[in-house]
Every structure is written in C-alpha cells, then in structure tokens.
Amino acid sequence: MVDSLKKPGFEEIRPGVKVPAKETLLTPRFYTTDFEEMARMDLSPNEDELLAILEEFRVDYNRHHFVRDAEFEQSWEHIDGETRQLFVEFLERSCTAEFSGFLLYKELGRRLKDKNPLLAECFTLMSRDEARHAGFLNKAMSDFNLSLDLGFLTKNHKYTFFKPKFIFYATYLSEKIGYWRYITIYRHLEKHPEDRIYPIFRFFENWCQDENRHGDFFDAIMKAQPQFLNDWKAKLWSRFFLLSVFATMYLNDIQRADFYASLGLDAREYDKYVIEKTNETAARVFPVILDVDKAEFYDRLEICVKNNEKLGAITSSNTPKFLQFFQKLPLYVSNGWQFLRLYLMKPIETASLQGVAR
Numbered sequence: 515m516v517d518s519l520k521k522p523g524f525e526e527i528r529p530g531v532k533v534p535a536k537e538t539l540l541t542p543r544f545y546t547t548d549f550e551e552m553a554r555m556d557l558s559p560n561e562d563e564l565l566a567i568l569e570e571f572r573v574d575y576n577r578h579h580f581v582r583d584a585e586f587e588q589s590w591e592h593i594d595g596e597t598r599q600l601f602v603e604f605l606e607r608s609c610t611a612e613f614s615g616f617l618l619y620k621e622l623g624r625r626l627k628d629k630n631p632l633l634a635e636c637f638t639l640m641s642r643d644e645a646r647h648a649g650f651l652n653k654a655m656s657d658f659n660l661s662l663d664l665g666f667l668t669k670n671h672k673y674t675f676f677k678p679k680f681i682f683y684a685t686y687l688s689e690k691i692g693y694w695r696y697i698t699i700y701r702h703l704e705k706h707p708e709d710r711i712y713p714i715f716r717f718f719e720n721w722c723q724d725e726n727r728h729g730d731f732f733d734a735i736m737k738a739q740p741q742f743l744n745d746w747k748a749k750l751w752s753r754f755f756l757l758s759v760f761a762t763m764y765l766n767d768i769q770r771a772d773f774y775a776s777l778g779l780d781a782r783e784y785d786k787y788v789i790e791k792t793n794e795t796a797a798r799v800f801p802v803i804l805d806v807d808k809a810e811f812y813d814r815l816e817i818c819v820k821n822n823e824k825l826g827a828i829t830s831s832n833t834p835k836f837l838q839f840f841q842k843l844p845l846y847v848s849n850g851w852q853f854l855r856l857y858l859m860k861p862i863e864t865a866s867l868q869g870v871a872r
Contacts, residue, residue, distance in 0.1 A: 576720050
C-alpha cells in the first residue's frame with residue numbers, strides 16, 4: 515500500500531514545477547507604485563545618510579555568501595509527511611516574498627535611472643540582493659523535487675498599487691520583520707544545532723543583514739520626507755501597517771505551528787518575540803507604535819486564529835458553496851471586529867520613548 519502521508523502531493527504546472535499557492539489576504543503581495551511621484555522626491559533633507567547606505571550596498575558584503583556547499587548534496591527524503599509539506603510551503607512563501615521585492619526594486623531602478631539616480635541605484639542594488647535570496651530559496655525547493663516558475667509568477671500574479679508613502683511603510687516593515695524572523699531562527703539553531711533540519715538556516719545570519727540594510731534605507735527615505743511622518747494621518751497609517759504586518763504573520767505562523775515545532779520553536783513565543791522587536795525597531799522612525807504588551811492584543815489575535823480554523827473546516831466540508839458563504843459570514847464579521855478593536859487600542863507615542871533604553 516502506498517504511504518500517501520510520506521510524499522505529500524503538490525499540484526504542478528508541469529513535472530517538478532509547483533503551481534503557485536492560491537492568493538489570499540495572508541499571502542505575500544506584489545506591489546507597483548506611482549513612479550513619477552517617486553522620481554520627484556527631494557532627498558536633500560537626509561541625503562548624507564542615503565549616500566552612506568548606497569556605499570554599503572555597493573560594497574556587497576554578501577556577494578560570495580549564497581553558495582551551496584557539500585551539506586546540500588544529500589537526499590532529503592527523510593523530511594517527509596506533514597513536515598515536508600510545511601517546509602516546502604515555508605520555502606515557497608519566502609521565495610515569493612523575496613521575488614516580489616526583486617520585481618518592485620528592479621522596476622523602480624529602471625524607471626528612476628534618469629530622473630533620480632541616487633534612488634535608482636539603491637533600488638537596483640537591493641533588487642540584486644532580493645534576486646539572490648529568491649534564487650537560493652528556489653534552488654532549495656529543488657532539493658524536494660519542486661521549484662517555482664518565476665517567469666510564470668511575474669506574469670500571472672496580481673499587483674497591488676500603493677502610493678510611494680505606503681510602499682515605504684510596507685516595505686520598511688517587511689524588511690525589518692524579515693530581519694527579526696531570520697536572526698531569531700538563526701540564534702535559536704546556533705544554540706540547538708540538533709534542530710537544524712536543513713542547511714539553509716546556516717545562511718540566515720548574513721541573510722538577515724541584507725534585510726536590515728534594506729530596512730535602514732527605507733528608514734532614511736522616510737526621514738527625507740518628513741511630511742510622511744509628522745501629521746495625524748501618519749499616526750493612523752503607522753498603526754494600520756504595523757497591525758497588518760503583525761496580524762498577517764501571527765495568523766500565518768500559528769497555522770503552521772508544526773513547522774516551527776520541527777525547528778524546536780514554539781510558534782506563539784517566536785511570533786511574540788519578533789513582533790516585540792519589530793515594534794521597538796519601528797519606534798525609531800514611526801510617530802507611534804502598537805502597545806503589544808497588553809494582553810488584549812494577543813487575546814484578540816487568538817480569537818482570529820480560532821475563527822480561521824473554523825473557516826478552514828467549512829471550506830474543506832462538503833457543504834454547498836452558497837451555504838458555506840452564510841456559515842463563514844459571522845466568522846468574517848468577528849475577524850473584522852477584532853481587527854477594528856486592535857486598531858483602536860491606544861498606541862504608544864514614540865516621542866515619549868526618546869531617551870528610554872529599548
């Protein structure tokens with residue numbers, strides 16, 4: 515009898531090429547923006563810092579880092595069953611997120627080349643980093659007999675339009691939370707090498723430094739555009755993007771708690787630590803941050819976790835689709851209510867944190 519749990523099936527475009535994961539509110543986004551507005555930005559208020567960051571990008575500290583070594587040259591068939599499925603999903607999601615960054619940064623570099631050369635070169639060099647990350651992750655998927663067709667993904671993924679200000683909020687948080695995710699896993703596995711089930715995790719220390727430098731670039735850009743940070747609208751948008759990024763990560767990771775367990779991590783504790791550190795980091799640039807130390811913050815997210823479990827069960831049932839809609843509606847309303855209450859929680863004014871060791 516075939517052990518169907520040992521080799522989880524994935525839908526394929528053609529042999530060995532995985533169908534991209536279905537787009538949902540929780541999957542990585544592909545962005546586009548107003549290139550003309552971006553080109554017109556005046557960088558002079560923070561040009562010195564941006565030039566210093568550009569010099570770091572030019573040095574290219576990781577140009578020799580992403581090279582597969584002998585440890586990869588073995589069979590990975592022992593990673594099987596649900597662990598294999600969750601691991602492939604982790605690689606796919608990570609690859610898709612890095613590739614979406616590559617596409618955005620590459621297009622910005624191309625469009626801004628003649629109009630804002632400082633910005634253009636920074637974006638072009640960041641696209642180089644993201645391409646390396648995506649390629650390394652896609653090659654890792656091939657160890658599990660799968661890969662993504664990145665050309666297919668480019669042409670068939672939906673693109674979300676954000677004004678430059680919102681691109682900066684979203685990408686800054688994406689890069690900084692990426693740093694804290696990667697470095698937290700790396701430090702854990704450094705202490706517990708017995709849990710390092712695959713060699714890609716050895717690369718996370720240098721990898722996360724790319725993420726950190728990219729985040730610093732967006733920090734510097736926003737400081738060069740003080741109108742993005744110094745009014746009441748900036749406070750509202752800061753809260754919105756912080757909540758969106760934190761809630762998306764939490765809901766995704768709790769769904770995949772078994773993956774983190776395979777690395778010896780508790781998904782909830784891992785996410786709380788990453789959220790706390792990213793929130794603290796955001797205080798360096800955002801006018802407000804979230805009060806994630808309040809028990810209410812995670813209590814409401816846990817309600818959403820339970821709602822999502824029920825939504826998944828309804829989707830998997832044999833109930834007719836039109837009846838499923840009515841079964842799901844109260845859960846969607848509940849999730850919306852939780853997010854609204856989370857958004858309305860009193861934030862922390864970062865001006866009050868000046869001089870406080872965090």
